[in-house]
Amino acid sequence: MVTPVPIITAVENAMVDRLKRGLGQMVRQVSTYGGEFDDDGLADVVRNLPAAWVTFGGVRKTSAVDARRKSWKAEGTFIVMVGAYSVRSEAASRQGGARMGEVGTNMLIWAVRRLLAQQDLSLPIQEFAPGAVRTLFNTKLQRDAFSVFALEFHTAWIEHALAGHAFPQPVDPATVVASDPTCGLDALFALYKGQLDPATPDLTAVELNTFVNGAPESGLPLAQDIVTLPPSQESK
Numbered sequence: 001m002v003t004p005v006p007i008i009t010a011v012e013n014a015m016v017d018r019l020k021r022g023l024g025q026m027v028r029q030v031s032t033y034g035g036e037f038d039d040d041g042l043a044d045v046v047r048n049l050p051a052a053w054v055t056f057g058g059v060r061k062t063s064a065v066d067a068r069r070k071s072w073k074a075e076g077t078f079i080v081m082v083g084a085y086s087v088r089s090e091a092a093s094r095q096g097g098a099r100m101g102e103v104g105t106n107m108l109i110w111a112v113r114r115l116l117a118q119q120d121l122s123l124p125i126q127e128f129a130p131g132a133v134r135t136l137f138n139t140k141l142q143r144d145a146f147s148v149f150a151l152e153f154h155t156a157w158i159e160h161a162l163a164g165h166a167f168p169q170p171v172d173p174a175t176v177v178a179s180d181p182t183c184g185l186d187a188l189f190a191l192y193k194g195q196l197d198p199a200t201p202d203l204t205a206v207e208l209n210t211f212v213n214g215a216p217e218s219g220l221p222l223a224q225d226i227v228t229l230p231p232s233q234e235s236k
Helices: 007-026 042-047 090-095 105-116 187-191
Strands: 029-032 051-064 071-086 129-141 144-160 205-210 223-228
Touching: 007 029, 007 051, 007 071, 007 105, 042 071, 051 144, 071 105, 071 129, 105 129, 105 144
Parallel strands: 029 051
Antiparallel strands: 051 071, 071 144, 129 144, 205 223
16 A cells, blocks of 8 residues: 655655665765754764755745646755765865765765756656755864755645635545555545545536526426436546
8 A cells, every 4th residue: 555645755755765876886875864964963974974965945936826726836945965075175075086985075966966957756746957056064073074065956846725614535545546655645634533524426427407498487497318427437
């Protein structure tokens, strides 16, 4: 059974997977960011460089896709942080050295942008557009020089709104699509005992009523046709 995840989580995990496979031995690790540069263990982080981290940078803008405002386009930013160090100099931490282990952040910046630009990661998102590259660290820690840069990647996805005053409906596991890890995410509300609306029944028939020269006094149609529809595949 497919476990649905939010689109943000799906994108982060897919970015980590692609960078792990693409960067290979350029880095010692690729993972989602967990505050490695915010605690007292910075020295340990530097010793594990070169490395890359992925995190969500936020939604920059959300705009309606249709006049009914049922679908919304969310424009989001994801960030990849790359870091490298050198025992020789700050310049070497950026430009690399003679040994394979001395990749340098300049090479990592190029490689990450090469691997992610114009990619949709087989997810329902707009292809990544590379954005700004910013310096986070370019300094020395004890005797080691290290540099860390943040690379922005912009994308967009569609979010569907509930009808006015409506709550989510139960999710049929049979309708979850394995190729879309975000499909069926409304099942989360049932899991956490949130309020749900009854499932909308399938359309089984269409009634066609014909009135000539206005409706008769009885209000009954002069002719009536009922078209029975076959059951949908989702209800089987």
